[in-house]
Amino acid sequence: MSVLLSARGVAMHFGGVAAVDGVDFSVAEGELRGLIGPNGAGKSTFFKCLTGQLRPTAGSILFRDRNITGMQRFAIARMGIGIKTQVPSLFDGLTVRESVMIALRRFLAEREARRRAQAILERFGLDGLAETEVGRLAHGQRQWVELAMVIAPEPALILLDEPTAGMSAEETRRTAALIRELNARHTLIVVEHDMAFIRAIAHTVTVLHQGRVLVEDEVAKVLADPRVQNVYLGRQVQPA
Amino acid sequence: MSRKxxxxxxxxxxxxxxxxxVLPRVLALFALINATVFIAMAVLALSLGLIWGVGGILSFGQTAFFGLGGYAYAVAAINxxxxxxxxxxxxxxxxxxAAALGYFMFYGRISDVYVGAITLTVSLILFNFANSTAGEEWRIGEAPLGGFNGIPSTPQLNVPGNPDATLSPQAIFIVAVFALALCYILAxxxxxxxxxxxxxxxxxxxxRAELLGYDARRYKLGIFSLGGAIAGLAGILFANSVFVSPTMFSLFYSGQLIIWVMVGGRGTLLGPILGAFLVQAVTTWAGTEPRLNPNAILGILLMLAVMGMPRGLLPTLRLAWGRRRGVQLA
Known part of the structure; x- marks a missing residue:
């Protein structure tokens, strides 16, 4: 499998604080990678570096062998990286249908976008809410709307930052099924706190701790690793 | 195009x-000219409604483009x-x-409050500049800029190609009405x-828009420039019903403009137009009542509007209408 995305020594320092501190990370085409780590490990910051929301203070990021380090976020999005953020980032004043349409209209004409939007709404079970303003939706529904928007342009790489946060058990189960289904056509990196969820979806897992990669291996091995258990229990460990 | x-x-x-x-037949000349000014201001309000209400860009200095339109018209018409x-x-x-100013603001990633401060500053600089052009040396070709007096000899619109056939106030009123309708339809x-x-x-x-691949800077620049063009049109109409002077750039107008849009309803296109008509009508009426202070009335009106209908007149009416019909409005 060819490498889709690779990060070399990516660092993001805020003043004296190193949120991401030299991360080497790569993901192959078609992979479904779990990214875990305790709060403050740098997962979301790393995602922001990958999507151009933050310009890394050091290191480089290659996507399909092209250097995207420090590129504008819209340009990175156009190259095929989509992100679902930790706190749903939505168009509150637009309806669900309009939101999905916006995601599609960048590259599709009105009629085709309308047809595709309808299909996506049905796929996500959102067709009943299509004309509802996004700002009026419940938290779980908002997560689905964001997923629908992110997936609509069919990005090659999808980053999901805590996709099940605030979801019910049933919604979480549906999300896991959806992620597996998406993996048939997309490469995914999923940040999650729910270990059972990670175990259910991912094959390989990368653990971040204090802005660095602590360990990267098969999910069962990683979760059994004493170093990983220690960081989740708040004990000090030395990175490998 | 949808049916609605x-x-x-x-x-x-x-x-x-x-x-x-109807109106040119029933209104007296003075009232008709006044109505033309109202319409010019409604066009100006529409331009801010588009930039601020639709685009979310709070321009405190929309009068900069209003004044530039007026002055450019007067100077070019004289020459x-x-x-x-x-x-x-x-x-x-x-x-x-607007495109030049917008380029520096949006491509420089300057955000909300600073955009307000910059646009306000630009309009005040233009106000001071226009005020300081009193001397004979301040002329562009044949047109003297006239300092704080402005250009009282601002020529009226004429039949295209026939400079001697200037339009009557009635005809200018009709031009203004259709200019407003055209801007509204275009928007x-x-x-x-x-x-x-x-x-x-x-x-x-x-x-989110950028994470979906849209270059926000380009779209903001586009809507801001269009707002500048519409404000310029308002300036032309104003120049034709009064004459151009530095007050076009003044805080007095830029402040009122924001009140019109707020009272009428941000986020709609009709709201700012209604707001401009309504508030101007009230302040004009208050101006004719010797015991009333128009500015105090304006202030009270703004306070009442902000407290009573924070979304503005038109959205509040629509909401009430929707409730009466039992429809949940988006």
Whole structure:
């Protein structure tokens, strides 16, 4: 499998604080990678570096062998990286249908976008809410709307930052099924706190701790690793 | 085009036609000229409604483009002696000025509050500059800029190609009515299309729009420049009903403009137009009552509007209408 995305020594320092501190990370085409780590490990910051929301203070990021380090976020999005953020980032004043349409209209004409939007709404079970303003939706529904928007342009790489946060058990189960289904056509990196969820979806897992990669291996091995258990229990460990 | 949009455009055209046919016959000359000023201001309010209400860009200095349009019209009309050339120039100058200012603001990633401060500053600089052009040396070609007196000899629009046939106040009123209707229809069509939808999406959440691949800077620059062009048109209409002077750039107008949009309803296109008519009518009436202070009335009106209907008149009416019919409105 060819490498889709690779990060070399990516660092993001805020003043004296190193949120991401030299991360080497790569993901192959078609992979479904779990990214875990305790709060403050740098997962979301790393995602922001990958999507151009933050310009890394050091290191480089290659996507399909092209250097995207420090590129504008819209340009990175156009190259095929989509992100679902930790706190749903939505168009509150637009309806669900309009939101999905916006995601599609960048590259599709009105009629085709309308047809595709309808299909996506049905796929996500959102067709009943299509004309509802996004700002009026419940938290779980908002997560689905964001997923629908992110997936609509069919990005090659999808980053999901805590996709099940605030979801019910049933919604979480549906999300896991959806992620597996998406993996048939997309490469995914999923940040999650729910270990059972990670175990259910991912094959390989990368653990971040204090802005660095602590360990990267098969999910069962990683979760059994004493170093990983220690960081989740708040004990000090030395990175490998 | 959706049926609703078609209907709205048809109503706008019908109202414009009705106003153009009836009002010049029934209004006295002074009232008609006053009405033309109201319409010029409604066009100006529409320009801010588009930038602020639709685009989410709070421009405190929309009067900069209003004044530039007026001055460019007066100077070009005096020099060319034909409004046929003056009108396009007077649209081009504020559009380019807005594009240049917008380029530095949006491509420099300057955000909300600072945009307000910068636009306000630019309009105040222009105000001071226009005020300081009293000397004989301040002339562009044949046109003296006139300092705080402005250009009282601002020429009226003429029949294209026939400079001697200047339009009567009645004809200028009709031109103003259709200019307003045209701007409204143009803005409606724009909003219904892809560009308008993306501009609204950027207002709602710029980060998300960019993460979906839209270059927000380009869209903001586009809507801001268009707002500059419409404000310039308002300036031309104002120049034709009064004459151009530095007050066009003043805080007095830029402040009132924001009140019109707030009272009428941000986020709608009709709201700012209604707000401009309504508030001007009230302040004009208050001005004729010796015991009332128009500015105090304006202040009270703003406070009442902000407290009683924070979304503005039109959205509040629509909500009430929707409730009465038992429809949940988006």
């Amino acid at each position: 949009l078609f209907l709205e455009i048809a109503i706008a055209l019908f109202l414009a036609l009705a106003a153009a046919l 060319f002696n034909d409004s046929l050339y003056a009108v396009p120039i007077a649209l081009l100058v504020p559009t380019l000025a 409606k069509l724009l909003l219904a299309g892809r560009f308008g939808r993306v501009v609204v999406a950027i207002r709602e959440n710029e980060t």
